[in-house]
Amino acid sequence: MPSYTAPIKDMQFVLHNVLNVTESSIPGYEELEADFTSAILEEAGKLTSEVLAPLNAVGDKEGCRLENGVVYTPKGFKEAFAKVKEGGWTGLDMPEQYGGQNMPYILGSAVGEMFSASNQAFTMYQGLTHGAASAILAHGSDAQKETYLPNMVSCEWTGTMNLTEPHCGTDLGLMRTKAAPQGDGSYKITGQKIFISSGEHDMADNIIHLVLAKIEGGPEGIKGVSLFIVPKFMVNDDGSLGDRNAVSVGSIEEKMGIHGNSTCVMNYDGAVGYLLGEEHKGMRAMFTMMNEARIGVGMQGLAQADVAYQNALAYAKDRLQGRAVTGAENPDGPADPLIVHPDIRRSLMEQKSFIEGARAFILWGANLIDAAHRSSDSAADGLISLMTPVIKGFLTDVGYDMTIKAQQIYGGHGYIEEWGMSQFTRDARIAMIYEGANGVQALDLVGRKLAQDGGKHVMAFFDMIKTFIKDNAGQDAEFDKNFLEPLKAASKDLQSAGMYFMQNGMKNPNNALAGSNDFMHMFGHVCLGYMWARMAIAARQALADKGGDPAFFESKLATGRFYMARQLPATALHLTRIETGAQTVMALDSANF
Secondary structure, eight states, X not given: OOOOOOOHHHHHIIIIIISOGGGOOSTTGGGOOHHHHHHHHHHHHHHIIIIIHHHHHHHHHHOOEEETTEEEOOTTHHHHHHHXXXXXXXXXXXXXXXXXOOOOHHHHHHHHHHHHHHOHHHHHXXXXXXXXXXXXXXXXXXXXXXXXXXXXXXXXXXXXXXXXXXXXXSOGGGOOOEEEEOTTSOEEEEEEEEEETTOSOSSSSEEEEEEEEEETTOOSGGGGEEEEEEESEEEOTTSOEEEEOSEEEEEEOOOSSOTTSOOEEEEEEEEEEEXXXXXXXXXXXXXXXXXXXXXXXXXXXXXXXXXXXXXHHHHHHXXXXXXXXXXXXXXXXXXXXXXXXXXXXXHHHHHHHHHHHHHHXXXXXXXXXXXXXXXXXXXXXXXHHHHHHHHHHHHHHHHHHHHHHHHHHTGGGGGSGGGOHHHHHHHHHGGGTSSSOHHHHHHHIIIIITTGGGGHHHHHHHHHHHHHHHHHTTSOHHHIIIXXXXXXXXXXXXXXXXXXXXXXXXXXXXXXXTTHHHHHHHHHHHHHXXXXXXXXXXXXXXXXXXXXXXXXHHHHHHHHHHIIIIITTHHHHHHHHHTTTTTTTSOSOGGGO
C-alpha cells in the first residue's frame, strides 16, 4: 500500500527562507514563527500520514453507497472525520467569531496540501464546506452568518456548491433550475443538479447546499442567475434542526476516481431556499467560492503529484533492475536499483522540480490572498486574480502528467491496482475538469484576465520579474547563468506572446484563443521559474549562513538548476505555437474531422 509523508521541511523552507513570513506586515503573520508553524505542520502531518493516508485506498476500493436515500461513506471515513473536527482543522483559517482559529490563509494552504495528498476524496468534504462558508461569510446577512457559519466552520454541518445541470456545465446561462418567491421572503427551488461533490453523506448532521437558480421573471441568461442557501434540514429559530427539506439524492455518479467522495445527482422539488446576496447577482457570490476552489484544485494537482512521486522514489531506490552503464553500483546484488539509470533520474527530477516549484507557487499565491484580504492590498488582489487560472490550469495539467510519470517508474506494477499508483492518476484527472475545465481557465486568462483593469495586473507581473532580475543580477556569474538568464528569456517569451495577442487578437479573436492553452502553460512555467530563482537565493543564503542542513540546500539548488535548464525552455515551444495563429487550428470544416 502506498504511504505518505508530509513535506514539512520543504514547507518550512518556503515559508521562512523564501517568503520570510514573519517579516511581513500582513496582520497575523507576526504569529507565524518557525516553531509555531512547525508545531502546526507536524500535527497535521501526523494526522494525514497515520489516519487519512491509510483510508485512501479504502475509499477508492469501497466507494460510497446509496441506500434508501442515504449515502454511506467508506469504512473509517466517519471516525476520521470526527478526528479532523476534534482537532479544529476545519476552521484553521476561519474567523474566531464563528469558531475558527483565524490563522492566515497561507498556513491553511500548507495544511491543505497535506490533507489533499493523503486523501483527496476525503478532504473534499471539508474543502467544499470551507468554500461554501466563505461565500456565506462574504455575501450573507448577519442572520445567515449566525445561523449557518458556526456549525459549518466546525463541520458539524457540511456544505456544497450546486452549479451544473444535465444540459449545461460551463454555460450556466442555460440553467433551468427555478426559484419561486414565497410571501415570507423564502423561495421554492425546483430543478436538478449533477456532479455535486459531497452532495449527501453520513458524516454531518446537516448539509447546506448553495444552489444557483433563476428567479421567475428575471433576466434571461447568466444575468438572471441568483444564489440560494438550501439546507438539507430546516434550521429552527433556536438553531435546532427541523423538518427535512425537499431535496434528495437521485443517484451517485460512477466516476473514474475520487471514489470516496459522494458525487451526487441532486433533486430539488420545491425545496425551501434563501437568497444569498443580491437578486440576479448569483455568479458574483458563487465566484467567491469558485475562486477559492480553483486555487484549492490547483493544490490538488500538486498534492497528487507529490504523493505519487514519494512512492515512485521509494520504488526506484528499492527495485533492482539492470546495471548502471558506467559500472555496477550495487556489486553485491544481482542488479542495481532503478534510480541509477539516467532516464529514471530524468523522470524523478521532472517530478521533483515541478512539485517543489509548484509548492512555492501555491504558498506565494496564498500570501497574495492574505495581503489582499488582511491588508486590503489592491495590487495583491489583482495579481492573484490574474494567477488563479494559471494555478488551477497549469498545476493540474502538469500535476496529472507527473502522476503518470510516477506510475511509469513502476513499469507493469504501476498498472496493477494492488500497488496503488493508478489511484493517484485517476484521482488527479478530475482536477483538470471540475471548477472550470482547464480549457476554460486558459480562455479566462487570455480573454479576460490579461485585459483586466486595462492590463495593469499583467504589466505589474512583468515589472516584478524585471525588477527581481535587475536587483539580483551581477552578484554571481553562476547564479546569473543558471537562474536569472533562463528566467529573463522565458519572461521575454511570455511578453512576446502577449504582444502577439494584442496585435492579432483584435483582427481575429481566434488567433488569441487558439493559443490560450499554450499561453497558460507559458505563464505557469515563468511563475515556477520565478519561484525557483527565489528559492535559489534563499538556499544560497542559508549555505552562506552555515545554518540548517547543507545537503538540503545543495539539493534545492541542483533541483532548481534542472528546472531552469530542462523545463523552463518549454516557453520557446509554446511561443512558436502561439505565433502560428488560428489558421491551422481552424482549417478543417467540422465534417472533415
